[in-house]
Amino acid sequence: MNTFLGASTELGPEDIDAGLIAASQVIYLEGYLFDKEEAKTAFHHAARLARAAGRKVALTLSDAFCVDRHREDFLALVRGGVDILFANEAEIMALYQLNSFEEAASAVRAEAEIAVLTRSEQGSVIVAGNETISVPAEPVSQVEDVTGAGDLYAAGFLYGLTRGRDLESCGRLGSLAASEVISHIGARPETSLAGLAGQKGLV
Numbered sequence: 276m277n278t279f280l281g282a283s284t285e286l287g288p289e290d291i292d293a294g295l296i297a298a299s300q301v302i303y304l305e306g307y308l309f310d311k312e313e314a315k316t317a318f319h320h321a322a323r324l325a326r327a328a329g330r331k332v333a334l335t336l337s338d339a340f341c342v343d344r345h346r347e348d349f350l351a352l353v354r355g356g357v358d359i360l361f362a363n364e365a366e367i368m369a370l371y372q373l374n375s376f377e378e379a380a381s382a383v384r385a386e387a388e389i390a391v392l393t394r395s396e397q398g399s400v401i402v403a404g405n406e407t408i409s410v411p412a413e414p415v416s417q418v419e420d421v422t423g424a425g426d427l428y429a430a431g432f433l434y435g436l437t438r439g440r441d442l443e444s445c446g447r448l449g450s451l452a453a454s455e456v457i458s459h460i461g462a463r464p465e466t467s468l469a470g471l472a473g474q475k476g477l478v
Contacts, residue, residue, distance in 0.1 A: 278307065278338065287313045288320040296321060297328040300437045301359070303429060306337035309345040322356055333359040335429060336366040343369055353386050359436070360390045361429045367392050380407075391446070393428055399450065401442050410446035413454035423462030428453040431468070435477075448477055 286308065296302055302325045308314040325332050334349075334357040336342050342349060349370060353360055360383065364376050367390070371382040376394070383390040384402045393399045401408040431452030435445035451471055455464050472478040 283308065283314060284311045285313075286311075286317045288317045291317055291321045291324065293324050293328075296324045296330060299325075299330055301331040301333050301433055303333045303335070303433065304357075305335055306341045306345065306349065309348055310341070322352075331358040333357065333361065333429070333433065335361040335425065336363075336370065339365040339369040342366050346370060346372075350386075353383065358388050359433075360387045361393075361425065361432075362390070363393045363425060364395070389442070391429070391432055391449070393425060393449075393453075399428070399446050401446050403442060406442065408443050408446060410443060410450055413447075413450040415454045415458045418457050420460045420462075421457050423456045424453045426462070427456045427464070431472075444477060447475070448472060451475060451477065 283305070302321055304318055304321065308318045322332050334352055336349060346369075353370075362370065362383075367379045367383060368374065368376060371379045373379045373382065376392075380390070380392060380400060380402055383392075384404075384407075387402075389401065389403045391399060391401050396412050398412040399410045401410065428449035431448035431450070432445045434452075435448040436442075440448070452464070452468050455466055455468060455471060456462060459465055469478060
């Protein structure tokens with residue numbers, strides 16, 4: 276993946292709003308921030324503030340090449356710094372340097388409170404303690420552009436989680452949000468996600 280990080284490379288600890296974090300239920304952190312030292316410092320600062328305020332910390336691994344660059348840092352976070360991990364199939368296998376998705380899912384189960392693992396057209400797998408929940412992909416007539424699919428999945432999942440929904444429903448909300456954004460060019464939804472969720476009986 277070729278990713279332009281834009282203004283995020285300028286992010287520093289001074290940009291982190293402690294009040295905003297304290298007022299949130301979950302903070303969502305991008306693995307890409309580890310590519311710049313100042314942004315990495317901001318990442319850790321935000322995570323500490325969230326912990327101090329009793330908030331949840333979610334991490335997305337961003338892409339498999341990012342995992343290769345920062346594997347040990349990410350493993351340390353999974354083992355004690357985050358509550359919810361988002362990764363796709365390639366990323367979770369890269370994290371544990373395994374060639375089997377099933378083995379990687381087993382490895383992360385032992386270390387993460389909740390791991391949400393997406394598998395494109397195969398849907399997603401959520402592992403949490405002794406639970407393994409498989410969620411089918413939401414059907415789309417044609418895939419136009421997968422940009423933003425992972426972030427929209429995470430948005431739907433976290434929406435459900437912060438409203439007390441069970442993990443399967445969270446996964447279905449994630450799949451629904453991802454299906455909308457891959458059905459057209461561009462990384463922003465063009466249809467009301469709340470409306471789609473209502474049609475599916477998910478809200």
